Amino acid sequence: MNVKTALVxxxxxxxxxxxxxSLASKGIKVVIASRSYDRTLPVIQAVKKMYGAQKCEWLSLDLESIKSIDSCADSFFEQNASLDYLVNNAGFAGSRGLTKEGFELAFGVNYFGHYVLTRRLKRALIRANNARVVNVSSKVHSIVKKLDFASLRKPTKSLSGINEYAVSKLANILFTSELHRRYASLRISSFVVHPGLVDTEIWRKLPFFLRPILKLKGMLTPEEGARNVLHCAFEASATQSGKYFSKCTPSLPSTLATNQELAIKLWEQSESWMNHYSK
Ligand SMILES: NC(=O)c1ccc[n+]([C@@H]2O[C@H](COP(=O)([O-])OP(=O)(O)OC[C@H]3O[C@@H](n4cnc5c(N)ncnc54)[C@H](OP(=O)(O)O)[C@@H]3O)[C@@H](O)[C@H]2O)c1
Structure with missing residues (x-):
């Protein structure tokens, strides 16, 4: 049997x-790309114990560094030829600064790092002959009213980092629509998801007195949040490629997120940065 491969x-x-x-429970081999082996070990052990040693592989990936992204992609190709599912899930909110190559931290990690990773894995996605890319965005993208390209190369300006987080999540949506436009003919479908308000570690940087307010809003469990992402991987139709999903349903993102001219501009600018920094 041909075992499918996913990278998360x-x-x-x-x-x-x-x-x-969930991917491993479906018999899919999962390549986990994360920045700490030690912090990932319990997940690796759980997958191996439940589904077999060959069902999980770990790759080092720090999305703050293009060198790390390049080496993650190289290592992927050492063990795998094709990639059926790419889930660009990693992200953070609330930290401030710059990536190694001088991108605003949230933009660099949440969007640009995933742009480079996806482009570097393109050959493997094509080889899968029906691959799916799922990008994890957020409803908060809708607070962005203008994409200021100059600020993407400067340290985080806002104190909370939330404005920059929202920009990175807008970029995830623009990226997905352009990915669809460029890669659908290669039998690669692309989806972007708002997973819901989910009770995870992402809120650790939030001031402690605000956390109870989030809880009151009714947070989903990580399992429920993951379901929204998995819907795009398995249940959404390929004809829905390029779309933004919320609650397992195609939804309308903000007007800015549907601006095709902006999506093309972001793609082309990202490509030029990638050609400069990635090998
Ligand atoms: N939770 C929500 O309510 C919510 C709502 C909307 C969207 N989202 C999106 O959902 C996705 C998953 O978030 P989550 O809620 O599951 O948060 P989480 O529990 O904090 O997990 C985030 C993951 O991203 C990784 N990560 C952060 N910076 C990284 C970097 N530089 N390089 C590689 N990996 C990095 C973290 O690794 P470390 O452990 O090494 O830090 C962690 O594995 C994110 O894209 C987030 O924006 C979440």
């Missing part, structure tokens, strides 16, 4: 961990 970023905890366990 940031799968040591939260939504990514639940996605990994």
């Amino acid at each position: 970023t940031g799968a040591n905890t939260g939504i990514g961990k639940e996605i990994t366990l």
Whole structure:
């Protein structure tokens, strides 16, 4: 039997961990790409124990560094020829700064790192001959009213980092629609998801007095959040490629997120950065 392969970023905890366990339960070999082997070990051990040693592989990936992304892609090709599911899940909110190559931290990690990873894995996605890319965005993208390209190369400006987080999540949506436009003819479908408000470690940077308010809003469990992502991997139709999903349903993102000119501009700018920094 031809075993399918998935790569999930940031799968040591939260939504990514639940996605990994669910993919493995379907007999899919999961390549976990994360920045700490030690923090990922419990997930690796759980998958191996439940589904067999050959069902899980770990690759080092720090999305703050293009060198790390390049080496993650190279290592992937050492063990695998094709990639059926790429889940660009890793992300954070609330930290401030710059990536190694000087991108605003949230933009660099949550969006640009995944852009480079996806482009570097293109050959494997084509070889799968019906691959799916699922990008994890957020409803919060809708607070962005303008994409200021100059600010993407400067340190995080806002104190909470939430504005920059929202920009990175807008970029995830623009990326997905352009990925669909460019890769659908290669039999690669692309989806972007708002997983819901989910009780995970992503809120650790939030001031402690705000956390009870989030809880009151009714947070989903990581398993429930993962279900929204898995819907795009398995149940959404290929004819829905390029779309933004919320609650397992295609939904309308913000007007800015549907601006095709902006999506093309972001893709082309990202490509030029990638050609400069990636090998
Ligand atoms: N939770 C929510 O309510 C919510 C809502 C909307 C969207 N989302 C999105 O859902 C996705 C998963 O988030 P989560 O809620 O499951 O959060 P989480 O529990 O904090 O998990 C985030 C994952 O991303 C990884 N990550 C962070 N920075 C990284 C980097 N530089 N390189 C590689 N990996 C990195 C983390 O690794 P470390 O353990 O090494 O830090 C962790 O594995 C994110 O894209 C987030 O924006 C979440």
